[in-house]
Amino acid sequence: MDELVCIVCPRGCTLSAEREGDTIRVTGNGCKRGAEFARMELTAPKRTLCTTVRTTIPGVPVLPVKVSAEIPKEKIFPVMAAINAATVDRPVAMGGVVLENVLGLGVDVVAASALLDG
Amino acid sequence: MRTYDVTVIGGGPAGLAAALSAHGEGAKTLLVEREARLGGILKQCIHDGFGLVRFQEKLTGPEYAQRFILRFQQAGISCAVQTFVTRAERAGEGFDVTLVNRDGVGTIRTKTLVLATGCRERTAKQVSIHGTRPAGVFTAGTAQHFTNLLGQLPTKKCVILGSGDIGLIMARRLTLEGAQVLGVYEAKPTPSGLTRNIHQCLHDYGIPLYLSHTVTRVLGAGRLTAVEVAQVDGSMRPIPGTEEVVECDGLILSVGLIPENELAQSLGVELDPKTKGPVCDGQLMTSVDGVFSCGNALHVNDLVDYVSESGELAGRNAARYAAAPRRTVPIRPSPALLYAVPQRLDLDRDNSETALYFRSREVLDGCVLRVRADGREVFSKRYPFLRPPEIERLNVDFSRFGLHEGSEIELDIEVTEHG
Numbered sequence: 001m002d003e004l005v006c007i008v009c010p011r012g013c014t015l016s017a018e019r020e021g022d023t024i025r026v027t028g029n030g031c032k033r034g035a036e037f038a039r040m041e042l043t044a045p046k047r048t049l050c051t052t053v054r055t056t057i058p059g060v061p062v063l064p065v066k067v068s069a070e071i072p073k074e075k076i077f078p079v080m081a082a083i084n085a086a087t088v089d090r091p092v093a094m095g096g097v098v099l100e101n102v103l104g105l106g107v108d109v110v111a112a113s114a115l116l117d118g
Numbered sequence: 119m120r121t122y123d124v125t126v127i128g129g130g131p132a133g134l135a136a137a138l139s140a141h142g143e144g145a146k147t148l149l150v151e152r153e154a155r156l157g158g159i160l161k162q163c164i165h166d167g168f169g170l171v172r173f174q175e176k177l178t179g180p181e182y183a184q185r186f187i188l189r190f191q192q193a194g195i196s197c198a199v200q201t202f203v204t205r206a207e208r209a210g211e212g213f214d215v216t217l218v219n220r221d222g223v224g225t226i227r228t229k230t231l232v233l234a235t236g237c238r239e240r241t242a243k244q245v246s247i248h249g250t251r252p253a254g255v256f257t258a259g260t261a262q263h264f265t266n267l268l269g270q271l272p273t274k275k276c277v278i279l280g281s282g283d284i285g286l287i288m289a290r291r292l293t294l295e296g297a298q299v300l301g302v303y304e305a306k307p308t309p310s311g312l313t314r315n316i317h318q319c320l321h322d323y324g325i326p327l328y329l330s331h332t333v334t335r336v337l338g339a340g341r342l343t344a345v346e347v348a349q350v351d352g353s354m355r356p357i358p359g360t361e362e363v364v365e366c367d368g369l370i371l372s373v374g375l376i377p378e379n380e381l382a383q384s385l386g387v388e389l390d391p392k393t394k395g396p397v398c399d400g401q402l403m404t405s406v407d408g409v410f411s412c413g414n415a416l417h418v419n420d421l422v423d424y425v426s427e428s429g430e431l432a433g434r435n436a437a438r439y440a441a442a443p444r445r446t447v448p449i450r451p452s453p454a455l456l457y458a459v460p461q462r463l464d465l466d467r468d469n470s471e472t473a474l475y476f477r478s479r480e481v482l483d484g485c486v487l488r489v490r491a492d493g494r495e496v497f498s499k500r501y502p503f504l505r506p507p508e509i510e511r512l513n514v515d516f517s518r519f520g521l522h523e524g525s526e527i528e529l530d531i532e533v534t535e536h537g
Contacts, residue, residue, distance in 0.1 A: 004313070004423065005313050005314060005316075005317045007314040007317055007318045008314075009170050009310050009314075010167070010170070010314060010420065010421060011508070012312055012314040012317075012508070014315035021244065047318070047322070048166055048176070049205060049294075050164050050165045050166050050178055051164070051291075051294055051295075052164060052266055052269060054263075054269060061267075061268055061269035061270075062266070062267070062268070062269035064163075064164040065181050066166060066178055073322070076294070080294050080295075084295075085487070090217060094180075094181065104411075112164065112166075112178040112180060112181055113161075113164070113178070113180035113184070114180065114184045114187070117181070
């Protein structure tokens with residue numbers, strides 16, 4: 001049996017997950033998102049990633065960005081390296097794409113701030 | 119002199135929500151912000167998790183702020199940025215507020231004030247760390263400002279003192295940017311931050327958490343070269359012989375937040391020693407008639423969603439304010455609670471849907487919150503667990519409890535299950 005802490009919301013439920021053949025039985029979750037989290041965490045853990053990207057725009061040294069969907073946990077540092085290798089040289093509005101399909105993961109890196117909104 | 123119905127001081131999430139709701143009630147509203155941009159501390163909180171309660175979405179701080187800033191701008195509410203309030207004093211039925219900005223010094227008159235001044239970080243001076251005064255000692259918020267707004271990494275190898283949420287978030291953030299975080303040291307036997315942050319910020323990155331440990335000394339001349347850490351006993355005193363020197367070039371402090379109420383105090387607002395924010399009623403009016411409080415100035419929140427909610431409540435009631443004598447009853451939390459907000463109820467106002475916030479003093483398993491009015495239990499709620507870092511919010515209909523002048527409301531927690 002595995003014990004996990006749910007990170008979906010600030011409640012932070014303590015979850016117990018037990019493998020029963022092909023299925024995973026989850027208890028301790030306050031809502032169904034907790035059960036989904038536990039199953040994912042034990043099979044293919046994913047995380048969101050929020051960071052900044054350098055810009056050449058005066059007064060805005062860095063722009064907050066995030067991935068458009070969760071990425072595999074082990075891809076966090078490779079995606080960080082890709083973002084840190086990039087430079088934004090024209091205004092990107094909030095939600096606008098900074099890096100498309102980053103590392104072929106099927107998710108984009110998008111602006112998460114209105115700093116460069118027109 | 120310009121006159122307003124409601125003047126909101128502070129343009130963070132509490133102030134933005136307060137100004138929007140005051141404006142929505144038809145009040146002539148002014149928002150005063152000392153920085154160039156609205157959004158308050160959310161501007162530098164680039165991580166996500168904001169807005170889960172309000173929008174059922176995981177937003178970053180800047181995204182959450184932008185939703186309110188857009189509505190604020192569309193509403194055409196008067197706003198003075200890069201403007202500092204140096205004085206507020208009673209004048210007739212309202213207040214005169216002295217403002218300083220690039221145009222000089224000016225005064226406006228307002229019927230009511232909403233104080234949305236947020237909180238401040240406890241500094242190294244306030245936790246008495248011995249040693250020299252080298253560069254490299256930062257509060258977590260300052261480190262966050264450097265990293266997320268200026269794009270400059272303030273440390274390559276650091277120790278974090280205190281397990282507050284900003285410290286945990288910064289442990290992850292600095293690690294992502296290539297810094298080495300040697301450990302988070304917490305003097306208390308339990309973490310101060312949210313459990314999920316212990317997991318997603320520390321465990322995910324293999325950053326150790328040392329409970330019942332503190333930093334006792336900083337070393338280094340120009341720049342920090344090391345810190346001395348030690349175990350502490352039950353009363354948080356360092357245990358002789360347990361000292362250890364940890365080499366690092368940065369010490370990040372996440373040792374608590376204190377509501378900012380200098381202006382409130384200058385107006386004679388009574389503060390609650392537990393929250394360090396104003397004593398308020400269910401409408402978030404302070405002890406001074408016409409002065410309202412919200413957000414982290416009222417008490418330190420862990421969710422911005424609740425900050426916005428309190429801003430809306432304070433703004434709406436400031437807009438509806440009409441001077442009248444007040445009859446209030448106290449809400450008294452027992453020692454099992456760290457604090458409760460509001461601290462009292464105004465008998466002549468609507469108390470049928472009072473948002474009651476509280477924190478337990480200790481980590482508790484199965485327990486029951488009991489509300490008593492004049493010794494009689496009027497409300498109870500069961501909790502599977504309570505943790506001091508995680509605030510609880512309840513809606514309570516106090517109008518049903520037959521409250522009258524001289525009544526007293528008590529809050530208590532009864533443990534039903536031992537873990």
